[in-house]
Amino acid sequence: MKIGIAGTGAVGGYIGGILALANHEVVFLSRGTNLLRMQERGLKIKNPVNEEIIYKAFTHSLDTFSDVDLIILSVKSNDTLIMAKQLSHNISSSTPVLLMQNGVSNEDIALKYFDPTRLYTAAVYLTSRMTEPGIIEVSGKPRLTIGSLNSGNIEEAKSLTHLFNEAGIQSKTSSNIMQAKWKKLLWNVTFNPLSAYAGVTVGQIINQQELREIAERALVEGMQIASHKGFYFQDELINQIFVGARKADNHYTSMLQDRLNGKQLEIESICGYFLKEATKRGISIPVIQSLYNHLATLKKEAFR
Numbered sequence: 116m117k118i119g120i121a122g123t124g125a126v127g128g129y130i131g132g133i134l135a136l137a138n139h140e141v142v143f144l145s146r147g148t149n150l151l152r153m154q155e156r157g158l159k160i161k162n163p164v165n166e167e168i169i170y171k172a173f174t175h176s177l178d179t180f181s182d183v184d185l186i187i188l189s190v191k192s193n194d195t196l197i198m199a200k201q202l203s204h205n206i207s208s209s210t211p212v213l214l215m216q217n218g219v220s221n222e223d224i225a226l227k228y229f230d231p232t233r234l235y236t237a238a239v240y241l242t243s244r245m246t247e248p249g250i251i252e253v254s255g256k257p258r259l260t261i262g263s264l265n266s267g268n269i270e271e272a273k274s275l276t277h278l279f280n281e282a283g284i285q286s287k288t289s290s291n292i293m294q295a296k297w298k299k300l301l302w303n304v305t306f307n308p309l310s311a312y313a314g315v316t317v318g319q320i321i322n323q324q325e326l327r328e329i330a331e332r333a334l335v336e337g338m339q340i341a342s343h344k345g346f347y348f349q350d351e352l353i354n355q356i357f358v359g360a361r362k363a364d365n366h367y368t369s370m371l372q373d374r375l376n377g378k379q380l381e382i383e384s385i386c387g388y389f390l391k392e393a394t395k396r397g398i399s400i401p402v403i404q405s406l407y408n409h410l411a412t413l414k415k416e417a418f419r
Contacts, residue, residue, distance in 0.1 A: 132167070134279075221384070
């Protein structure tokens with residue numbers, strides 16, 4: 116299968132790399148120093164046991180995506196609109212597109228540019244980090260939950276799940292994928308904004324009482340918004356998220372990685388999304404609001 120990776124960061128690079136190692140033809144879309152380094156020396160994926168170097172097609176041109184069998188869209192949420200527009204002009208309308216991104220707002224954007232019957236999304240649980248251009252470090256066991264945005268496409272979603280399982284990435288199919296995506300979003304709003312603002316890992320948030328209390332309050336606020344959107348979670352989810360996060364003690368969240376690398380933060384797709392939904396309903400979510408304000412200040416300072 117020929118697969119196009121639209122966004123070769125810590126997620127897209129790892130997923131594409133594993134698919135390449137499983138003998139699929141993979142084309143990686145990237146730019147800047149990351150692209151140059153991969154063109155020079157390949158894409159290196161390191162785990163605690165070994166490392167692999169992938170020598171494939173690394174490009175900045177979407178022309179090479181015209182005949183792919185599957186697109187994996189893994190750019191940052193800030194770039195979804197532009198990338199979706201560009202892809203829609205470069206691929207067949209029948210080409211399946213699988214989103215691997217944070218948040219739950221990217222799906223609404225993608226639906227404007229791709230055939231809903233060919234659009235899929237995934238909740239991605241992956242502790243990966245691009246430590247330098249062209250080098251990705253990963254720990255733990257990556258997991259994917261995959262589903263179709265068209266309820267009638269469950270068999271096609273199962274085929275995608277099979278593709279990743281065959282490649283060695285633990286995957287399952289969901290008939291209610293947006294419920295799964297909301298659960299991941301709640302994980303994100305618990306850890307991502309606070310880790311980026313405080314400059315700490317997931318484990319440091321869990322272990323420091325003050326930080327943990329802030330994270331728990333952000334999670335509760337997020338669950339409140341989720342329920343208003345029709346996605347209901349039991350209070351036991353709070354404990355589940357913190358217990359599960361122990362597996363990622365040393366993990367630099369994607370937002371913290373972006374801050375350290377001087378990249379734009381996904382403020383709007385995480386904090387901003389909750390604030391918009393809260394405003395519509397006249398609900399106060401002070402912790403998420405405070406985190407948003409602090410991160411917005413950091414953003415302004417970074418780009419002065």
